[in-house]
Amino acid sequence: MYVAGVDSGALTTKAVILGDGKVLSHEIVLTGMGGKAHEVVEMALSKADLSTDDLAFVVATGYGRINVPFAAKQVTEITCHGRGAHFLIPTTRMIIDVGGQDSKVIRLNEQGNVVDFAMNDKCAAGSGRFLEVMANALEIDLEEMGKLSLRSKKTVEISSTCTVFAESEVISHIASGIPKEDIIAGIHRAIASRVAGLFFSKVRRKVEQDSVVMTGGVAKNIGMIKSLEEEIGIRIIVPPKPQIVGALGAALIAQEECFM
Amino acid sequence: MAEEKKYKTGKAKKTLSVDVLKYVSKYYIEANRAKKKGSKPICYHTSLDPIEIDYAMGIIPMLPENFAAICGALQIAPDLIEVAEQRGCPSDLCSYFKNHFGYMEGGKDLPSMKDAFDMNLIVLPDPDIVCSLRNICRLHPIWMRQVARFYNVPAFTMDAPQLHPKTSLSKIDDHYIEFGVSQLKDYISFLEKHTGRKFDMERLSETVALSDRLSKIFEEIYELRKVTPCPVGGEDLNSLVFFLVTEAGSQEAVDVAQGILDEVKDKVRRREGALPEGTEEAHRVSFVGIPPWHDMATAFTYMQKYGATSVDEIYVRAFSGFAGRMDPSHPLESLVRKYFFIYPTTTEQALRLINIEDITGYGIDGFICWNLTTCRLISTLIARLKAMYDLFNIPYVTCDADQVDPRQYNVEQVRNRLDAFFENLEE
Ligand code: SF4
Numbered sequence: 001m002y003v004a005g006v007d008s009g010a011l012t013t014k015a016v017i018l019g020d021g022k023v024l025s026h027e028i029v030l031t032g033m034g035g036k037a038h039e040v041v042e043m044a045l046s047k048a049d050l051s052t053d054d055l056a057f058v059v060a061t062g063y064g065r066i067n068v069p070f071a072a073k074q075v076t077e078i079t080c081h082g083r084g085a086h087f088l089i090p091t092t093r094m095i096i097d098v099g100g101q102d103s104k105v106i107r108l109n110e111q112g113n114v115v116d117f118a119m120n121d122k123c124a125a126g127s128g129r130f131l132e133v134m135a136n137a138l139e140i141d142l143e144e145m146g147k148l149s150l151r152s153k154k155t156v157e158i159s160s161t162c163t164v165f166a167e168s169e170v171i172s173h174i175a176s177g178i179p180k181e182d183i184i185a186g187i188h189r190a191i192a193s194r195v196a197g198l199f200f201s202k203v204r205r206k207v208e209q210d211s212v213v214m215t216g217g218v219a220k221n222i223g224m225i226k227s228l229e230e231e232i233g234i235r236i237i238v239p240p241k242p243q244i245v246g247a248l249g250a251a252l253i254a255q256e257e258c259f260m
Numbered sequence: 261m262a263e264e265k266k267y268k269t270g271k272a273k274k275t276l277s278v279d280v281l282k283y284v285s286k287y288y289i290e291a292n293r294a295k296k297k298g299s300k301p302i303c304y305h306t307s308l309d310p311i312e313i314d315y316a317m318g319i320i321p322m323l324p325e326n327f328a329a330i331c332g333a334l335q336i337a338p339d340l341i342e343v344a345e346q347r348g349c350p351s352d353l354c355s356y357f358k359n360h361f362g363y364m365e366g367g368k369d370l371p372s373m374k375d376a377f378d379m380n381l382i383v384l385p386d387p388d389i390v391c392s393l394r395n396i397c398r399l400h401p402i403w404m405r406q407v408a409r410f411y412n413v414p415a416f417t418m419d420a421p422q423l424h425p426k427t428s429l430s431k432i433d434d435h436y437i438e439f440g441v442s443q444l445k446d447y448i449s450f451l452e453k454h455t456g457r458k459f460d461m462e463r464l465s466e467t468v469a470l471s472d473r474l475s476k477i478f479e480e481i482y483e484l485r486k487v488t489p490c491p492v493g494g495e496d497l498n499s500l501v502f503f504l505v506t507e508a509g510s511q512e513a514v515d516v517a518q519g520i521l522d523e524v525k526d527k528v529r530r531r532e533g534a535l536p537e538g539t540e541e542a543h544r545v546s547f548v549g550i551p552p553w554h555d556m557a558t559a560f561t562y563m564q565k566y567g568a569t570s571v572d573e574i575y576v577r578a579f580s581g582f583a584g585r586m587d588p589s590h591p592l593e594s595l596v597r598k599y600f601f602i603y604p605t606t607t608e609q610a611l612r613l614i615n616i617e618d619i620t621g622y623g624i625d626g627f628i629c630w631n632l633t634t635c636r637l638i639s640t641l642i643a644r645l646k647a648m649y650d651l652f653n654i655p656y657v658t659c660d661a662d663q664v665d666p667r668q669y670n671v672e673q674v675r676n677r678l679d680a681f682f683e684n685l686e687e
Pocket residue numbers: 354355356357396397398399400634635636637638663
């Protein structure tokens with residue numbers, strides 16, 4: 001039996017194909033570059049030598065989930081990230097996801113069910129969008145930020161919590177000749193301190209080792225992980241393909257639906 | 261042809277037969293008529309002022325906050341707010357205030373106002389006097405001072421003392437009450453001086469009795485909402501707040517409320533719930549904050565797909581149930597107790613607002629908190645409440661919005677949060 005999960009995000013669309021509980025294939029495409037949900041699912045299917053007729057159930061997640069007409073069910077990213085992270089790392093109790101629009105902290109129980117969650121307020125500071133804006137201001141690729149920041153000798157302070165103000169702060173730091181790596185490290189710290197606020201608002205008891213997992217594309221940013229670990233004081237586990245955790249969770253829910 | 265609206269109206273589906281807008285229109289039309297004829301003076305107030313005194317003296321209380329809520333529901337607040345911002349108001353200043361400020365500063369004549377108010381049916385008549393009691397929000401008296409300067413009319417500000425944190429509401433020291441009474445007496449002298457009307461204590465006893473009856477009816481409605489299925493949802497209760505805020509002390513409000521109470525009782529007898537026919541009541545939630553008047557559909561109707569309904573709203577209860585019974589034989593003291601010692605001025609009232617036991621009678625599964633970008637009062641209350649929910653492990657979700665400004669609002673984000681909240685309640 002084959003099922004699919006599709007995560008339709010603002011930046012990328014992801015699809016995961018499951019067969020008998022195993023991940024058979026996945027696909028990640030920029031949403032604005034032909035990343036229409038059905039095309040991404042078809043790409044993932046063809047990697048597994050399957051076609052849409054083989055699919056027993058499809059679940060959609062992400063902000064664009066309501067625009068995936070072929071999905072039989074829509075589920076929020078909160079539930080899907082919870083399900084996906086727990087499947088990959090059963091010790092997961094807290095998930096951090098710095099998404100394009102929202103940053104989230106999700107608390108799970110031992111069964112992997114979501115027991116609580118918090119999201120940043122409506123401001124973009126502390127979200128993936130903040131990183132994007134700053135990468136633009138610094139004229140560097142988003143992907144480069146992580147590695148560059150590790151070279152930082154002296155993290156600069158980004159004091160503004162407003163994205164627009166922070167952008168001007170970054171521009172003035174560039175103008176005063178501060179090395180880019182120090183500015184990037186400052187940007188990471190600014191986001192990390194906001195996310196840490198969310199994290200601690202949901203911590204109930206002592207956080208165990210190996211229980212904090214970061215999902216979503218920003219988890220690939222090694223500098224961001226480092227800053228977050230400094231802020232929350234514990235090691236963060238990043239699954240091998242953090243971007244597909246939501247789609248994986250959606251596929252797992254699709255599988256459960258088939259057994260219901 | 262009317263221009264297409266910039267923001268889509270999100271009207272919630274109501275379950276009661278009462279047409280609140282009809283009463284609101286009637287109120288505004290009568291106020292405008294009285295203004296034109298000069299038959300009754302108009303006094304502007306901020307919310308939770310002792311308007312029973314106005315009713316006793318034949319003065320019409322008008323609340324620009326209520327007006328802002330109407331503008332929000334009619335989707336015209338953004339245009340007025342933009343006028344206020346063009347006059348220098350910052351974007352994070354209270355949008356209720358900016359709605360009114362923009363209206364005064366030229367917004368009144370905007371084409372969208374004329375369209376939306378359907379041939380000028382709802383128009384704020386200019387004030388003859390203004391008043392504010394410094395009890396809930398520091399902006400209130402400043403707002404009324406601005407109005408007084410703009411219209412060049414007399415203004416009166418009453419002060420509410422901050423009670424000692426340990427003071428119990430049942431044992432408020434006499435000197436606090438005496439101070440409140442002296443403030444009310446000064447207000448009465450102010451009204452007599454500027455309107456030429458004579459104050460009559462007996463008449464005040466009557467309006468206080470009516471006000472008490474109104475609160476009592478609302479308390480009864482809230483009691484009836486504890487049954488399953490809940491007979492009436494938050495979308496209705498929030499619009500009924502008009503009667504509590506603007507008509508406390510009038511016979512009409514009591515008559516309308518009595519009709520509503522009878523209807524609710526009837527629904528309980530028939531076991532008819534607030535949800536659409538065929539939808540089982542699966543979740544009961546408590547609604548925290550001023551509702552986003554511009555999108556009541558998301559605030560209340562959206563949750564119906566999860567079989568959820570709002571059975572409690574502290575915003576509405578704050579106007580009715582917390583004062584305790586009023587005593588018409590001591591009208592001034594009763595008004596002091598009702599209006600001077602409320603959430604921001606007392607610790608006990610604040611504790612009662614957040615008293616989980618008070619709320620658990622409603623069989624609530626969780627709280628939906630509406631964090632309002634431009635209302636500091638609600639934002640601070642919600643911060644306190646969330647700490648309490650965490651302590652008791654009660655599920656809650658926070659939606660970021662604004663009471664009337666849709667520009668401060670991302671409906672997709674809010675709906676996403678509501679989806680996540682209900683999905684996890686279901687788990
Ligand atoms: S800030 Fe809040 S409490 Fe104060 S006037 Fe505005 S809406 Fe009302």
